[in-house]
Each structure stands twice: as structure tokens, then as C-alpha cells.
Amino acid sequence: MAFNKTGGPEVLHLVDLPTPTPGPDEILLRVAYAGVNYGEIQHRLGDFGEPEGETVTGLEAAGVVAAVGERAAGERAGAAVSAVSVGDRVAAYLPDGGGYAEYVVVPAAFAFPLPDALDLRTGGAAALVLTTAYGVLAGAARLAPGDTVLIHAAAGGVGGVAAQLARALGARAVYGTVSTPEKAAYARAAFGYDEVFVRDDFPAAVTAATSGRGVDVVLDPVGGPTRLASLDVLAPFGRVAVYGEAARHPDLQLPVLPLWKNNRTLTGYNIGDLARRAPETLRAHALNALSLAAAGAVRLDITEEHDLTDAAKAHRLLGEGRNRGKTVLRVDASSSLLPLQRGPASSSPSGV
Ligand SMILES: NC(=O)c1ccc[n+]([C@@H]2O[C@H](COP(=O)([O-])OP(=O)(O)OC[C@H]3O[C@@H](n4cnc5c(N)ncnc54)[C@H](OP(=O)(O)O)[C@@H]3O)[C@@H](O)[C@H]2O)c1
Numbered sequence: 001m002a003f004n005k006t007g008g009p010e011v012l013h014l015v016d017l018p019t020p021t022p023g024p025d026e027i028l029l030r031v032a033y034a035g036v037n038y039g040e041i042q043h044r045l046g047d048f049g050e051p052e053g054e055t056v057t058g059l060e061a062a063g064v065v066a067a068v069g070e071r072a073a074g075e076r077a078g079a080a081v082s083a084v085s086v087g088d089r090v091a092a093y094l095p096d097g098g099g100y101a102e103y104v105v106v107p108a109a110f111a112f113p114l115p116d117a118l119d120l121r122t123g124g125a126a127a128l129v130l131t132t133a134y135g136v137l138a139g140a141a142r143l144a145p146g147d148t149v150l151i152h153a154a155a156g157g158v159g160g161v162a163a164q165l166a167r168a169l170g171a172r173a174v175y176g177t178v179s180t181p182e183k184a185a186y187a188r189a190a191f192g193y194d195e196v197f198v199r200d201d202f203p204a205a206v207t208a209a210t211s212g213r214g215v216d217v218v219l220d221p222v223g224g225p226t227r228l229a230s231l232d233v234l235a236p237f238g239r240v241a242v243y244g245e246a247a248r249h250p251d252l253q254l255p256v257l258p259l260w261k262n263n264r265t266l267t268g269y270n271i272g273d274l275a276r277r278a279p280e281t282l283r284a285h286a287l288n289a290l291s292l293a294a295a296g297a298v299r300l301d302i303t304e305e306h307d308l309t310d311a312a313k314a315h316r317l318l319g320e321g322r323n324r325g326k327t328v329l330r331v332d333a334s335s336s337l338l339p340l341q342r343g344p345a346s347s348s349p350s351g352v
Contacts, residue, residue, distance in 0.1 A: 001100040001311040002054040006046030009312035009319065012100075015054050020105045022069035025081045027111050029092055033124025034099035035060040036304075036314045036327040037157060038221075038246055043097065044315065047248070058099020062091040062114060062123030063332070066103065080283070081108035089114040091123035093131055093286065095275040100311055102331060109279045112286045115294035121333075122293070125157070125300045125326040130289035131282060132243065132271055133162035136219055137169060138285065140269040141241040145170030147216035150206055150233065152177045152226055153246060154196050155187040157326045161298050162219055163191040165289065168297040171217075175209060177202045177226075179321060186324050190301045199226060206233045214238060224249025236263040243269040246321075301325035 003011040022028045040057040042048060065088045071081050084090060090111040098104035114123045136158075137143045149166045153159045154176025163174050176196040178184050184196040197205040199222075206215060214235040220227050221244030230240045259266065274282045292298050304327040306314045314327050 001308055002056045003044055004051055004054050006044065006050060009044070009315040011044060012312045012315065014309060017054065017056070017101070019103045022067055022105050024070045024072035025108050026069040026105050027065050027081065027084055027090075027108050028067040029061060029090065029104050029106050029111065030063045030066040031061045031099065031102055031104060031124075031331040032063040032120040032333060033061065034058045034308070034329045034331055035125045035128060035157070036311070036318060036329060037128055038244065038318060039128075040097075041315055041319045042245075042248075047245075055097070056099075056101050056104075057097045058101070058104070058329075059094050059097060060092065060124065060126070060128035061094060061099035061104060061331075062089070062120045062127065064089055065111070069108070080111070084108060084111055084113065089120060089123070091118075091127040091286075091290065093127045093271070093275070093282070095272055100308060100329060100331075107275075107279070109283050110275065110286075112283070112290055115290060117294040117296075118290070121302065121305070121328060122300050124328050125302050126290065126293060127286065128271070129157045129161050129300070129326065130165075130293060130298070131286040132269070133158050133165050134285040134289040135271065135274065135282070136241050136243050136269045137162060137166055137217070139274075139281070140243070140267045141217045141219065141239045143169050143171065143217055146172050148173045148175070148210060148235070149217045149219065150175045150177070150202075150215045150230070151193075151219045152199065152222045152230070153244075154178050154191070154193060155183040155324050157323075158221060158243075159219070160187070160191045160301055160325050161289075163187075163193055164298040165292065166217075167192065168292050173210075175206060175215065183324065190325060202226075203229050203233050210235070217241065219243070221245075222247050224252070227252055228254075231258070231262075231264055231266070234262070234264050237265070238263075239265040239267050241267050241269060302328055304328070305330055
């Protein structure tokens with residue numbers, strides 16, 4: 001499912017493209033399920049530039065390794081490609097998109113062996129959101145045991161797993177904000193928040209819930225007035241971690257003096273930048289988060305499954321903010337029925 005011009009969900013259409021060939025340190029993935037993410041809505045809308053020809057979006061997928069490229073030369077290169085074999089089940093983060101397809105080429109460093117406890121449908125929903133949530137909490141926000149956390153867009157893909165990961169990493173209390181009371185009830189039940197507030201009133205609600213102290217960490221993928229108000233609910237040495245622009249407001253122009261006058265930190269996370277400059281860190285985050293999911297500490301709540309050809313339907317839902325938990329596209333569910341096949345070098349879950 002590709003688009004060749006920016007616009008609404010209707011620009012997504014079915015195309016027949018040649019099966020790509022993996023280069024050095026790459027694998028070819030036969031996709032079983034692809035996750036649907038807000039970043040793909042922004043890609044289609046043109047927030048990341050105009051498409052050049054038929055462009056296949058899709059930042060995460062899971063499936064079976066169909067081919068493995070050469071091991072590149074160099075001391076550190078090639079380690080990840082040696083860790084996978086044809087037939088392995090992997091969840092993949094796709095920095096250049098391509099997940100809404102039957103086959104996609106993946107840098108081997110971002111093809112994560114799927115633990116036996118996780119099926120391909122869960123894997124398809126996991127690679128981007130789990131890695132992002134882990135990276136925002138552990139990397140950008142430096143979450144410490146005992147911290148209190150506030151998560152905006154609490155009922156969504158990243159938000160839902162971030163709440164559970166925060167607890168697994170030692171958070172003392174986890175609060176959320178959403179747009180409607182219905183989503184608040186859903187997020188509380190699905191992800192175990194202490195409290196979930198409707199976003200319009202969140203500063204007063206957070207102040208009351210924390211007896212005036214504020215929170216140590218805010219996760220903000222929304223932006224605009226939400227971001228500005230988040231700085232005001234920080235406890236001393238608190239961090240607002242910025243990682244998205246879901247509300248598509250213009251960027252904030254902030255004075256710096258209030259940061260030191262109020263012991264505040266503003267920090268950021270971007271998975272694409274990490275993929276380019278610290279791929280081993282990204283891989284370590286992904287493997288840690290997948291292990292926590294395999295151990296049952298984090299559950300991906302897949303509330304919507306659509307056929308690949310119905311990608312526009314999934315985009316409409318997410319673009320209008322009507323989604324809950326995670327949405328996946330079914331590309332080739334028969335791959336889920338394949339027996340597990342293990343190559344000699346495939347068993348190391350921490351093959352960084
Ligand atoms: N920096 C990175 O590397 C990185 C990586 C992955 C994802 N992200 C970001 O993380 C965020 C969550 O991604 P996701 O895929 O898991 O999406 P999601 O949270 O499942 O869905 C997006 C949510 O954003 C909220 N939202 C706020 N204003 C909105 C608006 N004007 N229109 C539509 N939705 C609005 C909605 O929740 P409410 O109804 O609660 O408002 C909506 O459900 C996105 O901002 C995404 O760009 C960043």
C-alpha cells in the first residue's frame with residue numbers, strides 16, 4: 001500500500017513493486033503483520049516532506065526472515081546480520097518505512113529476534129512502540145526507581161506500553177491524560193494507570209493527585225499548550241520528555257531562564273536520529289523492552305486488526321484520534337502458522 005502524493009487516507013493505494021534484495025548487513029523480511037503508527041499519518045500528510053514516486057510507509061512489522069544479506073566488512077559491522085537466519089521470526093523497526101508490504105528490507109541491527117512467548121501479531125505491533133517507550137523513559141527522561149510519571153496520549157500505542165514499562169522500571173505512580181472520559185476509563189483498565197485525567201484540566205488534577213509536589217517525568221508526544229503546561233507540573237529536577245507533535249501545533253518558542261529558576265529539564269527523543277547515530281543503543285532498548293513483554297510485564301493491547309488493503313480505514317481512525325491501544329495490518333497471517341525455525345546463530349536474544 002503506497003502513496004505518491006500527500007493527502008487524506010484515500011491517497012493510499014495498492015501497487016505491485018518488485019521484491020527488494022537485501023544488501024550488506026540487511027535482511028529481507030516476509031511481513032506477517034505491520035503496526036499502524038501516528039508517524040505514518042504524518043508521513044502521508046507530508047509532515048516529513050513530499051513522496052518521491054510510489055512510497056510505502058510503515059515503521060514496524062513482524063514476520064519471517066526470507067533472505068539474509070552479506071556480512072559487511074569491519075570489526076563491529078555484521079554482528080546483527082550473523083544473529084539471524086532464514087526462517088527466524090523477527091520484529092523489525094523500519095527507519096525508512098516499507099512495512100505496509102509483503103516484503104521489506106531491514107537493516108539487520110533493527111531486526112529483533114522475537115521471543116517464543118510473543119506471536120507475530122504482537123511482534124507487528126511492538127518494534128517501534130516498545131523501543132520508543134523504552135528509549136523515552138530510560139534514555140531521554142532518565143527514569144529512576146521511585147519516580148512519578150505523567151503520560152500524555154495515555155490510551156495510545158506508545159502511551160499504553162510506556163505506562164507499563166514505567167512501572168517495570170520502578171515508577172512509584174503513573175498518571176495519564178487523554179481527550180475523553182471514555183478513553184480515560186479504557187486506559188485505566190487496559191494499562192493500570194493510577195489515574196487518567198481528561199487533558200483540558202490536567203495541571204490542576206496532577207497537582208491534586210501529587211499533593212502539590214508535581215511529577216518527576218512527563219512524556220509528551222502531543223505538543224502546543226499541553227507541552228507548555230507540562231513544564232508547570234514538574235517536581236524539582238523533573239523532566240519533560242518531548243517525542244512527538246500529534247496535535248500538529250506550531251513549535252513553541254520558549255525562554256530558557258525558567259528552566260534554571262525552577263529546576264526543570266526539557267529533553268527529547270527521536271528514534272530516527274538514534275538509528276543513524278547510536279544503532280546499538282536502539283537495539284539494546286528494543287531487546288530489553290521485548291524481554292519485558294515476553295515476561296508478561298508489558299502487554300500490547302491490539303484493539304483493531306485490518307487487512308493490508310484496508311490501511312486507509314486504519315489511518316482514518318488514528319488520524320482522527322479515535323484509536324485505542326494498538327492497530328495492526330494483517331499482511332500474511334499464514335506466516336504465523338509456520339513452525340519455528342532456528343538457524344545456528346539465531347538463539348541469542350541479546351545479539352547486539
Ligand atoms: N520521537 C519518536 O521517535 C517517536 C516514535 C514513535 C512515536 N512517536 C510519537 O508518539 C506519539 C504516539 O504515537 P502512536 O503511534 O502510539 O499514536 P497513538 O498515541 O496511538 O495515537 C495518537 C494519539 O495522539 C493524540 N492526539 C492529540 N492530539 C491529536 C490530534 N490533533 N489529532 C489526532 N490525535 C491527537 C490522540 O490521543 P488523545 O485522544 O488522548 O488525545 C491519539 O490517539 C505520536 O506523536 C508519534 O509521532 C515518536
